[in-house]
Amino acid sequence: MSKQFQRDFGVYCCPHIFHKEKPVLVVVRDEDCDWQFLCGNDTDDECHYVGVGHLLDRDTSLEALVNLEKNTGAERDDIEQVWKYFDLA
Structure with a gap:
């Protein structure tokens, strides 16, 4: 079985995501592993602190990012695009 987020795992999201105004286009796992x-x-x-399950309910493609390493991120131009990975400087 592949790795998955625990639905109650706490993550930060911007107010636009929290209020369902915009989709998730950038995901970062910072140096503190937040x-x-x-x-x-x-x-x-x-930012708001929420259980990641709330975000996964809206966008299942976020599950693909569960293996992001510390100090890395992923971004896309819109929800139809594939994730592009990057290192944090």
């Missing part, structure tokens, strides 16, 4: 699910728009607003 996960961030973002819409890609710069915002100074505080």
Whole structure:
């Protein structure tokens, strides 16, 4: 069986994602191993801490990112595109 997110695993998401205004286009696993699910728009607003299951219910393609390593991320231009991986500088 392949690795999956625990549905109650806590992650950060921007307000646009939290309020279902925009799709997840950027996912980052930072140096502290915290996960961030973002819409890609710069915002100074505080992120929300949620169970990743809420995000997976809306977009099952996020499950493919479960193996992101520390200090890496993935992005896409829209939800129809494949994820492109990158290292955090």
